[in-house]
Amino acid sequence: MSNPPEPDAADRRAFRARVRAWFVANAPRKGTPGDFSAVHVVSADTAEDYHAQETHARTVTGAWQRRLFDAGFAGRSWPRDCGGQDAPAWQDDAVAEEQAAWGVSTKMFAVALEMVPAVLFGHGTHHQRVTYLPPILRGEHVWCQLLSEPGAGSDLAGAQTKATPTDGGWSVTGQKVWTSNAGCARYALLIARTGGKDTRHAGLSCFVLDMAHPGVDVRPLRQMSGAYHFNEVFLDDVFVPEAGLIGGLGEGWAVLKTMLASERAAIGGGTSARSATQLAGLVHRLGAADDPAAQDLLGAAVIRERVLDLLRSRVAAGHDVAAAGPVTKLLYSEHARLTADAAMTLLGTAATVTDDPLAAPWIERLLFAPGLRLGGGTDEIQRNVIAERGLGLPRR
Ligand SMILES: Cc1cc2nc3c(=O)[nH]c(=O)nc-3n(C[C@H](O)[C@H](O)[C@H](O)COP(=O)(O)OP(=O)(O)OC[C@H]3O[C@@H](n4cnc5c(N)ncnc54)[C@H](O)[C@@H]3O)c2cc1C
Structure with a gap:
């Protein structure tokens, strides 16, 4: 090509x-x-x-x-x-x-x-x-994504939320979890089972679900940083019209692959990937620009970000980069964690004071970094995809 x-x-x-x-x-x-x-x-x-x-x-x-x-x-x-x-x-x-x-x-x-x-x-x-x-x-x-369930996170083919045919569309019943922004989303991309219980990939379909419809119950969850970020979403006989089916019936897995590939590329290349620039700001605010240790930390962050940028430009220019989404997502989750660690080192004892205006955003980033290794598919799952689809290694 x-x-x-x-x-x-x-x-x-x-x-x-x-x-x-x-x-x-x-x-x-x-x-x-x-x-x-x-x-x-x-x-x-x-x-x-x-x-x-x-x-x-x-x-x-x-x-x-x-x-x-x-x-x-x-x-x-x-x-x-x-x-x-x-x-x-x-x-x-x-x-x-x-x-x-x-x-x-x-x-x-x-x-x-x-x-x-x-x-x-x-x-x-x-x-x-x-x-x-x-x-x-x-x-x-x-919009939000109604994908993960209590028994189906990495293994989304096991999703059990059910869409049953009804007059003019489907009735959806089930439970989703870890849904970001569900409380203020107008619509959701929903994965639900339209085949039998054990149909796995072939029994899934993708829908647009109107979050304002009766039967949608959003319950916020609190995470370790103290912040609410996620929700559980309970769906009880929620109506989805025929026009809400995306792709064909039973083609949800193909739609999901597109969705996850774009999510991984977005997480790896999104605006949040610019943390080296913000680390540079911190170094200057701390008056540490001439400190060799600070320069090392900053230099490493800038190099990681440059690698991400180069990868993204290759993808944006239409080059065929194998497993680009998982590679950028993996690089980014590591970049976010290492850059937050670097900020903690630079801040020293100030990093323990949560209302210090310089420290607060970095403390939040540090606590959020483990989540980045999970959201959009865990690091282990990205490595599996890189091995199988990027390097052509046999499936285990
Ligand atoms: C910040 C954030 C935002 C999120 N937003 C959303 C959202 O908006 N909508 C939504 O639906 N979900 C969302 N999620 C959920 C996320 O997609 C899941 O947490 C993730 O897919 C992992 O699923 P799980 O938590 O059920 O863990 P599990 O799948 O139970 O995995 C547990 C552990 O086992 C490992 N593991 C599992 N299978 C394999 C395998 N085959 N090979 C190797 N290791 C394996 C995993 O890597 C992990 O370490 C979000 C999560 C986070 C952290």
Whole structure:
């Protein structure tokens, strides 16, 4: 397969300059009073406070997504009838990279902006694309993923949530767990069993589930950092119309593979992968720029990030990179952990003071780092996929 032509370097530079000029005029700088880059990091002692903070985060980041859309910088590579501009994919990448340097966030829309388009462009109908994608670009609808279950995490083929045919669609009953942003999501990508109990992969189908429908019960879960991030979602006879089926009946596994590949690539390449830049900020704030030990820690972080960037550019330029999603996700989860560790070393005793403004974001990152090794498929599962699909090793 021949690779697509590289974009002209002058085009790339001109586009970058235009995007950067817009950010300079419109976005708050990191660390200044208007900075809302951490607004999605909800840390609440009660479920009510969690809901209030999440609603606030959705409002703030949704308004920012709307500004990006109005400026013509949202979903540039998406087709026009889906709200985009038919521009080349590298432009989306350039906007994301510029955005990561500013005090802004669209993280509440991660599933909506990264996973939903991959799924709908790969498997959805034209009607589904033109219905669901434009409101996402305008920052109107947060989405979540209803995949994991108490007995089916890594082994999603064992999912037991059941979709039974009913008048005009399906009735869905079951329990999901570890669902990020379920409390403020308008829609979910749902994996449910439409075949018999033991049909495994062949018995799964994928649906769009309207989270506002009767029978959806979202219950927040508290994690070790003290923050609520996840939810359990109980589904009791929830109606999904016929038009909500994505791909064919029993084709859920193929849809899921697309969804997980885009999630892994998004986690590995998302704006959160820019932690070396933030570590550099910490080094300067601590006045440690001339300290050789700090330079070593920072240098290692910059190299890890550069490797991630190079991998992402190869993928964005259309090069065929085997198991790219699992490789970037694995590199990123390691990068996040090592960079948080480096920050703890630099902060020293300040790292034990949770309300120290310099330390607080890094403590949160440190406590969240183990979660990154699990979300979107665990490190062990990424290694299995790299071995089997990337290196062609035999399945164990
Ligand atoms: C930050 C975060 C966000 C998340 N968001 C969502 C979400 O929005 N929606 C959603 O549906 N889920 C979400 N999850 C859940 C996540 O997808 C699961 O936790 C993950 O897939 C692992 O499943 P499990 O927790 O059931 O662990 P298990 O599958 O029970 O795994 C337990 C351990 O066994 C290992 N293991 C299992 N199978 C194998 C194997 N074949 N080979 C080698 N080792 C193996 C695993 O690596 C792990 O260490 C999220 C999780 C996190 C941490």
